[in-house]
Amino acid sequence: MTNWVLAAGPSLGEQFKLNFIDGDRWKWIVDGLLATLEITAVALVIGIVIGVVVAAVRSSYEKNKDTMKAKGGVGYAVLCFFNAVCKLYLTVIRGTPTVVQLLICYFIIFSKWTNGIPVAMISFGINSGAYVAEIFRSGIMSVDEGQFEASRSLGFGYLPTMRYVVVPQAFKAVLPALGNEFIVLIKETSIAGYVGIMDLTKAGDLIRGRTFSAFMPLIAVALIYLTLVMLLTWLLGKLERRLRKNER
């Protein structure tokens, strides 16, 4: 039954001992997992901060450009400038592979930093920010214009309207897409090994190189990612249901 894995090789129990118990190699997996979680968590926060700012600029521009253009003045020029910067950022980040961005961050931009982990946090955060920004923007644009007008007609300005009416509805609308982006981010950090970080994937690969036994470490790594993603999916589902209960 087990022999389809390695014909006439060691039993699963022996493989397990070889890969994880001998030389305390399980600690590599634990360290790698911690690195993966650290990078993901910080990148997530950076990504959300960048995403919120970029989405705010882009949607403010789209919603106000006509009235502001009519009024003229410095405000319009400033908004145009920031909108152009945001668009450039989105184009560059979404137009180049994540691994190339990581290499550029590590070997060029932050080449003086010896520890790769903070570089990876920043690099993945900047990358994720671009996608989060577009998710938020799509959410803001998806809220019916009538909601916006009703709030303005009561006397609320642009920002209070966003705060009390539009953003709460937009957030609910984008939660599934945002969850998806977080899942992608967790898995994308598996390229951190390119810049000498021992994340979960690299840990598994190092064990494979040491023991010449691929099955155990790689399957273990895959199962850990799978568990993480399932856990996140479950949490997001719970949050989504709780937000929806408000309405029904």
Place this chain on the structure above:
Amino acid sequence: MNANDVLLKVVGLKKYYNGGKVKALDGVDCEIRAGEVVVIIGPSGCGKSTFLRSLNLLEMPTAGEIFFEGEKINDPKIDINLHRQKIGMVFQQFNLFNNLNILQNVTLAPTKLLKQTSGEAQKNAMDLLNRVGLADKAQNYPSQLSGGQKQRIAIVRALAMKPDVMLFDEPTSALDPEMVGEVLEVMRELARSGMTMVVVTHEMGFAREVGSRVLFMEDGVIVEENEPNAFFAAPQSQRAKDFLSKVL
């Protein structure tokens, strides 16, 4: 504000789209006095909604002047949000805030903009909800209500700001026929209480019964203006005759 004072005054109002190719409003002059119920009728696309939405600057006019309580409000130096607090608006699509329950919908603007305490705002809200017979829906969300109920709540939400004038943009056009009556009844009641109202509608019976003046618009101008009974009995212009022969 005394009866017969001019509340809203519009001079030479024009609204062009696409650089002047589409003339939604092509020179409208009009005065609305305190206590009046002005009903605006006309074929679809005649500019009546654009005109109404210009009165609180949801549409920015291309040219012309709008005065509210003696102050020119389409001036870049004016804080339009302060004036909008006194101009209530009711929309065709109700536009209740979907993320808030009914009580929150009604109390949001009074607490945030008029700085009422939440106890005060809630008491006012419940009084108003009682007046329209919907006090039992205070804790419900908009998605749980019928169209007629939503529109009555929307009227209450606008009234909670204690406006000097109420604008109605086809308030019954999106309703199932059996719900039109309950909304018109609330509006009738409001007119009897002395509220100044500007109503864009297709309900000719309502216009005749409740209106103190009828404006008939076509092609972006006011073609005819008269006391309702006289207007409906003997329209002067050929265009008004054609229109009434189609809708009555």
